[in-house]
Amino acid sequence: MLKFFMVFWASVLVSSAGAVQAASAHNRIDLLTENFPPYNMSVDGKNFAQEESLSGIAVDIVREACKRAGIPYSMTLRFPWERIYKTALEQPGYGVFVTARLPEREDSFKWVGPIGPDDWILLARADSSLKIGSLDDVKRQGLRIGAYKGDAIAEDLVKQGINPDLSLRDQENVQKLQTNQIDVWATGDPAGRYLARQQGITDFKTVLRFNESQLFLALNKQTPDDVVQKLQNTLEQMRKDGEVQRILERYL
Known part of the structure; x- marks a missing residue:
């Protein structure tokens, strides 16, 4: 009987860990961007870059917001813009930044921002x-x-x-x-x-x-609302504690 319970609880723990990993993977965001200095750019100026090979105002702000909010993410710069915009629009789990929040785009994404003026x-x-x-x-x-x-x-x-x-x-x-x-x-x-x-x-x-326009992070409409709200709240806190301003001053 003892052996049975040990096996039972072991299986419960494995299942729970698997569920946590699945939930974490489910909330992962694959963030796409383009060369759009000074907001997003590759360190070497090429049209493909990932993770730490990216820099810019929006890159630094979005990266810090994801880390503070505990949102798993990847970050990739690709070309052309039309392709990555379409990917974020159509594929769950994707986002694109930075982009203008226009009336005709309002219902196409879930939005986090503003990140900066444009x-x-x-x-x-x-x-x-x-x-x-x-x-x-x-x-x-x-x-x-x-x-x-x-x-x-x-x-x-x-x-x-x-x-x-x-x-x-x-x-x-x-x-x-x-x-x-x-x-x-x-x-x-x-x-x-x-x-x-x-x-x-x-x-x-x-x-x-x-x-006069503002630039945002646009997330696929199937992104969970709690993920969007966590990122929005974190961005607002970064603005209050001066982190957004410090990032801006590094580039402008």
Whole structure:
């Protein structure tokens, strides 16, 4: 009889441990991101990186939030953006960051944030004499406007009747602007200025600020609500204790 109970309780403990592991694995989040400095980037600048080979404002914030909240995670940077966005949208257990929380996207994900600002601006060369008061001026003047394929800014421009010259990497627009292939560059602030500085360009000027936006972590809709809430609460605590500000100051 004693042997029976020992075997019984051993099997219970194994089952319990298995259940804990299963629950932990079930709550694991595979986080996908792209090269979008200064928020997310690979250390070596390549279009594939994992874990500690990633850096940036959002990478550091999301990584710290997951660790503090005790949420198992992996972090991978891939290319192109459209593919990783689609993966997070369609496959349970995935998330993508950072992305704008737009009305048309609201019901497609569960959201954690905001992580940081991403105002939408038009940048021009320092010697440009352009006077732009609205996007209607862009259309009236027939300006060539560069944007990043798959980005929310590019999508919004198309909806407003503007057909931007699309690049697969936002960095390409720096040289396009410098070499007069485009008249203005539609990008985010601070992301655009950071990309320009990385290529030694510091004298672009803002000719229009046409939207104020915030960037978020977007999680697949099947992510458990308690996981989402843990991450949200942790992010808010990080903001209160100054950790978010310390991370921002490392990059800006």
